[in-house]
Amino acid sequence: xxxxxxxxxxxxxxxxxxxxxxxxxxxxxxxxxxxxxxxxxxxxxxxxxxxxxxxxxxxxxxxxxxxxxxxxxxxxxxxxxxxxxxxxxxxxxxxxxxxxxxxxxxxxxxxxxxxxxxxxxxxxxxxxxxxxxxxxxxxxxxxxxxxxxxxxxxxxxxxxxxxxxxxxxxxxxxxxxxxxxxxxxxxxxxxxxxxxxxxxxxxxxxxxxxxxxxxxxxxxxxxxxxxxxxxxxxxxxxxxxxxxxxxxxxxxxxxxxxxxxxxxxxxxxxxxxxxxxxxxxxxxxxxx
Amino acid sequence: xxxxxxxxxxxxxxxxxxxxxxxxxxxxxxxxxxxxxxxxxxxxxxxxxxxxxxxxxxxxxxxxxxxxxxxxxxxxxxxxxxxxxxxxxxxxxxxxxxxxxxxxxxxxxxxxxxxxxxxxxxxxxxxxxxxxxxxxxxxxxxxxxxxxxxxxxxxxxxxxxxxxxxxxxxxxxxxxxxxxxxxxxxxxxxxxxxxxxxxxxxxxxxxxxxxxxxxxxxxxxxxxxxxxxxxxxxxxxxxxxxxx
Amino acid sequence: xxxxxxxxxxxxxxxxxxxxxxxxxxxxxxxxxxxxxxxxxxxxxxxxxxxxxxxxxxxxxxxxxxxxxxxxxxxxxxxxxxxxxxxxxxxxxxxxxxxxxxxxxxxxxxxxxxxxxxxxxxxxxxxxxxxxxxxxxxxxxxxxxxxxxxxxxxxxxxxxxxxxxxxxxxxxxxxxxxxxxxxxxxxxxxxxxxxxxxxxxxxxxxxxxxxxxxxxxxxxxxxxxxxxxxxxxxxxxxxxxxxxxxxxxxxxxxxxxxxxxxxxxxxxxxxxxxxxxxxxxxxxxxxxxxxxxxxxxxxxxxxxxxxxxxxxxxxxxxxxxxxxxxxxxxxxxxxxxxxxx
Numbered sequence: 001x002x003x004x005x006x007x008x009x010x011x012x013x014x015x016x017x018x019x020x021x022x023x024x025x026x027x028x029x030x031x032x033x034x035x036x037x038x039x040x041x042x043x044x045x046x047x048x049x050x051x052x053x054x055x056x057x058x059x060x061x062x063x064x065x066x067x068x069x070x071x072x073x074x075x076x077x078x079x080x081x082x083x084x085x086x087x088x089x090x091x092x093x094x095x096x097x098x099x100x101x102x103x104x105x106x107x108x109x110x111x112x113x114x115x116x117x118x119x120x121x122x123x124x125x126x127x128x129x130x131x132x133x134x135x136x137x138x139x140x141x142x143x144x145x146x147x148x149x150x151x152x153x154x155x156x157x158x159x160x161x162x163x164x165x166x167x168x169x170x171x172x173x174x175x176x177x178x179x180x181x182x183x184x185x186x187x188x189x190x191x192x193x194x195x196x197x198x199x200x201x202x203x204x205x206x207x208x209x210x211x212x213x214x215x216x217x218x219x220x221x222x223x224x225x226x227x228x229x230x231x232x233x234x235x236x237x238x239x240x241x242x243x244x245x246x247x248x249x250x251x252x253x254x255x256x257x258x259x260x261x262x263x264x265x266x267x268x269x270x271x272x273x274x275x276x277x278x279x280x281x282x283x284x285x286x287x288x
Numbered sequence: 289x290x291x292x293x294x295x296x297x298x299x300x301x302x303x304x305x306x307x308x309x310x311x312x313x314x315x316x317x318x319x320x321x322x323x324x325x326x327x328x329x330x331x332x333x334x335x336x337x338x339x340x341x342x343x344x345x346x347x348x349x350x351x352x353x354x355x356x357x358x359x360x361x362x363x364x365x366x367x368x369x370x371x372x373x374x375x376x377x378x379x380x381x382x383x384x385x386x387x388x389x390x391x392x393x394x395x396x397x398x399x400x401x402x403x404x405x406x407x408x409x410x411x412x413x414x415x416x417x418x419x420x421x422x423x424x425x426x427x428x429x430x431x432x433x434x435x436x437x438x439x440x441x442x443x444x445x446x447x448x449x450x451x452x453x454x455x456x457x458x459x460x461x462x463x464x465x466x467x468x469x470x471x472x473x474x475x476x477x478x479x480x481x482x483x484x485x486x487x488x489x490x491x492x493x494x495x496x497x498x499x500x501x502x503x504x505x506x507x508x509x510x511x512x513x514x515x516x517x518x519x520x521x522x523x524x525x526x527x528x529x530x531x532x
Numbered sequence: 533x534x535x536x537x538x539x540x541x542x543x544x545x546x547x548x549x550x551x552x553x554x555x556x557x558x559x560x561x562x563x564x565x566x567x568x569x570x571x572x573x574x575x576x577x578x579x580x581x582x583x584x585x586x587x588x589x590x591x592x593x594x595x596x597x598x599x600x601x602x603x604x605x606x607x608x609x610x611x612x613x614x615x616x617x618x619x620x621x622x623x624x625x626x627x628x629x630x631x632x633x634x635x636x637x638x639x640x641x642x643x644x645x646x647x648x649x650x651x652x653x654x655x656x657x658x659x660x661x662x663x664x665x666x667x668x669x670x671x672x673x674x675x676x677x678x679x680x681x682x683x684x685x686x687x688x689x690x691x692x693x694x695x696x697x698x699x700x701x702x703x704x705x706x707x708x709x710x711x712x713x714x715x716x717x718x719x720x721x722x723x724x725x726x727x728x729x730x731x732x733x734x735x736x737x738x739x740x741x742x743x744x745x746x747x748x749x750x751x752x753x754x755x756x757x758x759x760x761x762x763x764x765x766x767x768x769x770x771x772x773x774x775x776x777x778x779x780x781x782x783x784x785x786x787x788x789x790x791x792x793x794x795x796x797x798x799x800x801x802x803x804x805x806x807x808x809x810x811x812x813x814x815x816x817x818x819x820x821x822x823x824x825x826x827x828x829x830x831x832x833x834x835x836x837x838x839x840x841x842x843x844x845x846x847x848x849x850x851x852x853x854x855x856x857x858x859x860x861x862x863x864x865x866x867x868x869x870x871x872x873x
Contacts, residue, residue, distance in 0.1 A: 037648065088844055094647065095594065096843050099799045102792055103839030106832055114830040226655060226788070233652040266676070270663030273656035280653045284644035337746055363748035377739045380732075388732045392748035399729065442748055 004137035005259055013255030014248065015144040018151030019206050019213075021247035023224050024231040025155050026202035028240045031232060033175040033195040036086055037097045040104040042225030044200040047108065048074055048207025049216040050116055056123045056211075063123055063212050070208050071201050078200025082193050090192070105222060112218035120215030129212060147209035154202060155244060162240065171195055175238070230276040250275055289351075290315040290477045291336070291446050296345035298331055298501075305331045306501045309345070313446070313494075318468075318478045320488045320509075323498035324521055329481045330372060332498070333448050336479075337369045338362050350445065364395055368444025370435035372451045372481075376423035382434055383419040386410055386441045393442025406441050413437035413467060429460045436467060440476075447471060449480035453487050465491060485513075497521070539723045539806070543716060550712035554705040563697045569704040573776075575817035576711040580769045581790070582797035582809030583718040587725060588762035590804050591755045592738035594647070597638065597654035598766055598794040600661045601631040603786040605767030606774035607665055610679040611672060620684055623771045631767025632760045634661075639759035643752055646741075655791075662786040678781030681774045684710070707776050714772065718765050722806040725758070734758060735804075766794070800842050802851025811850050 023045055030038045051070045055061040061069075085104065089097045123129075131142040162168035173181040174191050182188045206224075210216055231250060235242030250272050257271045258264040289312050296309040306328040313319045321329050334340040336347055338359035347355045354362050368389075377385050386409050390402040397405075410416045413433040418426070423434060432452055439447055449468065453461045465487055472478045472491075482488050488495060488509060495512045497504040499521040505512050512518055553572065557565040581598070588595050608630040609623030642653050666676050673679065687702035725734060733754045736744035741751045774780050801812020819838055823831035846853045 031648075085840060085844065089847075092843075092847055095589075095795075095799050095803065096847055098594075099796055100840055100843045102796055103836045103843070106836030106839065108836075110830055110832040110836065114833065222788070229648070230652050230656060233649055237648070266666070267663055270660050273659035277653055277656035277660060280645060280649055280656070281641045284642075284649070339742055339746070358750075359742070359745035360748050360750045363746060369746050371743070375740055375743045377736055377743075379739065380735060384732065384735075388736045388744070388749065389747045391729045391732055392736075392750075394748065402729075438747065 006256070007136070007138045009256040009259030010252060011138050011140060012144070012259065013252030015140070015148040016255060017244075017247040017251035018148035018155075019209060020227065020231060020251050021155050021244050022151040022206045023203050024228040024235075024243050024247060025158055025240060026199035026206075027225075027228040028232045028235070028243055029158075029171075029195050029199040029202075032238050032240060033171045034086075034090065034192045035175075036090060036196075037094050037101065038086070038199075039098055039101040039225055039229075040081075040108060041101075041199065041203060041228060042221035042223065043105050043108040044074055044078060044203035044221070045207040045210070045224050046112060046216065046218060046221030047077065048204030049211040049220065050112055050121065050207075050218070051204075052208040052211045053116075053121045053123055053216075056126075062126060063208050067205060067208055070204055074204030075197045075201045077204075078197035079193055081200070082196040086196060087189070087192070105225070109218050109221065116218065118217060120217050121211070122215035123211045124215075126212060143209075143212050147213060150209065151206065154205065158198075158202070159241065167191075167194065227272065230273065234276055234279055289313070290317070290349070291479065292346075292348040293332075293336070294346040294348070296332065296335060296347070297343050298328070298335060298340065299343045304501055306335070306342075308502055309498070311496055311503065311506065313477055313479055315445075315477055316472070316475055317493045318472045318480070318491050320492035320495045321479065321481050321498060322483070322485075322488060322495060322512075323504070326500075327498040328501035329498055330450055331501075333369070333450055333479075333481060336362075337367065337448060360392075363393055363442055363444075366443075366445035367448065368393070368439035368442045368446065368476075369448040370432070370439045370450065370452060372454065374428075374431040374435050376426070376431055376434055376438075378424035379422065381420050381422055382415055382426070382430075382437075383410065385423050385434055386415075386437050389438040389441035393444075402441075405443060409437040409441040412440065412470065414463075428455055429463070432456070432464060433467070436471070440471065444476060446477045446479060449478060451481050451483060453482060453484045461487065539727060540720065543719050543723065546719070547712070547716045550715070551709070554701075554708055558701060558705075563695075566697055566700045566704055569701070569708050571817070571821060573704065573708050573711045575813055576708075576715050577769060577773060578793060578797055578817055579810050579813035580711075580715055580718045580765060581794040582801065582813050583715075583722050583806070584762045584765040584769070585794040586798040586803060586805075586809045587722055587765070588758050589798065590725060590731075590734040590738060591758040592646070592741070593639075593755055593759065594651045594795075595654045595759075595762075596651045596788075596791050596795075597658045599786050599788060599790040600638075600654075600658035601634060601763040601766045602770035602773075602790050603658075603662065603665070603780075603782075604634055605631050605770030606681075606780045606785045607673060607679075607770075608767070609771035609774050610674075610681045610780045613682050614679060615672065620682060620775065623775065624768050627767045627771035628764040631763040631770075635759040635763035636756060639756045643755060655788075658786060658788070658791070662782050665786070666782040674780070676782060678779055678785070680779050681777070683778060684772075684775040707772075710772060714765070714768055717768075719806060719810070721761050721765060722809070725761075726806055730754075730757075796839060798849075800839065800846075800849055802849030805851050808849050808851040815850065 027038065027041045030036055030041060048070050051073060052063050052066045055066040055069060056063065081104065085100060089100050128142050133140045162172060170186050170191050173186060174188055178188060210220070231243060231246045234250070235246040253275055254268045254272050258268050261267065291313040294310050296306055297304065298306040309332060321332065323329055331340065335342045338357060342355065346353060349362065349365050349367055352365060354365060377388065383406065386406045387402060390406040390409070391397055410419060413436055415430065415433055415437055418430060426434060452464055456464060461484065468478060468491060492509055494506065495509050496506045497512055497518050504521060505515045505518050554569060557568050561568060585595065585598055605627030608627040612618055612623045612626055613620055638654065638657055642650055645653050665673055685703055685706040687699045689699050725731060733749050736747065736749050737751045737754045745751055774785070797812040797816055798809040800816060801810065802808025820835055823834045827834060
């Protein structure tokens, strides 16, 4: 077996895992802390991508610069969506939440379609886009590396926030025991609002990065939603720490198959979901 | 001999919730299992109903080994159960709840016969008037009656009751006791967990005391309450942890 | 089964209405009726999708694999047409069989999975199946480009007697009838699980599987039965649509949108009822068509808004709304029409 090819597959996989983890961790916040099955999560990702694109096209903003605007914008958008819709289905059956968020997803996707059209848009003229490094025959693009590092930092920052900060502790309290938390004075609804807005923000940042790496279309969000759900479920509901590992596992497997197997690229999705399926089924058998 | 439990054990990791448990229940008996909180009583009942798999031991129902049987199979073999925390099917009416037991309690029950059994169960539990009420709108006593009615509709030979009296006012408890006694008088073997001692005194033919997952003493109510070990088990410890 | 008779009677009446509809439409609208029939078939297709999904949901299995069985049925018909000499109509029962077998397999391995875990597992299954179909030998299944499917009906043009538009009408009419027939089947399945002892089993399993088992219900049986019934229905629908469309292609035939529609429609109309999915399909089809004609571009934005608004104001669907408005009467013990999920 060609070792360089193997190494390349591994490296590409690890780099891709960063983005997966970033988007998934946001979703895990929504599901774990708020308890809402949000099928519109990927749309925040998509909005981030297109906002970055628009800032680039209208003002020539470098994507890194546009992060400064996109992040708070997505926070606000997330907050608004929470206040106007999500808030009302928190106690509803899961199916209702799914319907609501599917509806939101349709609205947002088509809004984007109307505004930007269906053609792929990418931030292509950024100077560093084609910069890459070669280490022993393995090429590492600067942009994928950068997005991996940014994602890693953000995910670890979130872990730290959850573990140590006042806000984070409040979120964990609410996630574990809503009634108990409100009894000790925590304003549950405000915490939910912050958590949701945060999840939107994280996804949005991921979106900015994808706009440079790939050429996103308005439908890119939904594909990421499904993958994010799969990763969250793989890590286990409530296990936010496990998301890094789950993302690594699927991203690396996806990448290895794409690199090593002939015609592997077409099988990326299948590999991703095959792993999810097998793990879920096997795990269920073990907890007899 | 209706129900036999042999060297039953349940370990969770290193902790033995139940161990060395053996007892027999005769047909038509009212057999009480008592003990301080955390003694393993509900765990035992869960193992008998098939909700929890024992780590060791055997369970026999009317001579048939049911240790490996599924909950549904045990029900078909004649094991009925009412739960401590009532578990009605909230979206269904009282009647529909009972019909679940009547239709599926035994395999291949024709609809007409199921109706008859359900009617009987409703009648005996005093729920006939409430038949069309959605289960989620019932009071606690009514819910407990529903638990029993639904279990009765499965036409059990052995009925497992888990702390039926919990949360009932004295007047309500008396009604519940009457119901259980009537069930027993009809020939159903009753195995029940109880904390309310007057109920145990009035109802039980025999009593088993459990402590720390082990059998401590058994015999008649008088014998068991006179046993100093039993007294110490109840009075010598702080009861805080609710047993699940 | 006796209790199911009144509803089955209604179904027969509906079947009669369906049988008469094309003739009536043609008389009223002449050429325009061609497109009306097509729209009606679309609405019926959505209703079948919704009814079959709702059937499965009654056991608490929230499936995201509906597109998988739809696609399996479609491809069965396509491959059948390509590789065998059997008449195309055989594609329908064979599609049902294929889908049912797949469902048996998937259902068995996912018995222990609940809630979102089950949903994601079924979603994963769909994606894998799509890839498998795509990687099958191109000679057999057409690879990424898909296969063409011959039409089920070739209209018979009689010059002089018929007008040109009547060719299309004949074709649409024929499909309409087959769709109608499948709808009747789906309704029958829904009614049987609603009016017989299966309702008790399904609801019990959905509410609390462990307690249901203690009462003697066998959860595995109930769940697998629902899965098989549901999948057979949607498999046949997939085959039918493939024949009407004229082609199958992995990305389109296994598209997640099929699953989304299958899920959204019964919730909108009212879960765990027979009327709900049908009403939901009718209303949503009408809404979509109206929006499309009014707005052309971006009409789906309005569609999404309708969905969002519907769940905020009608959490129990249309059927639930009616139940709330027409206050609950003392229903006879066997009635369940108002249950809105």
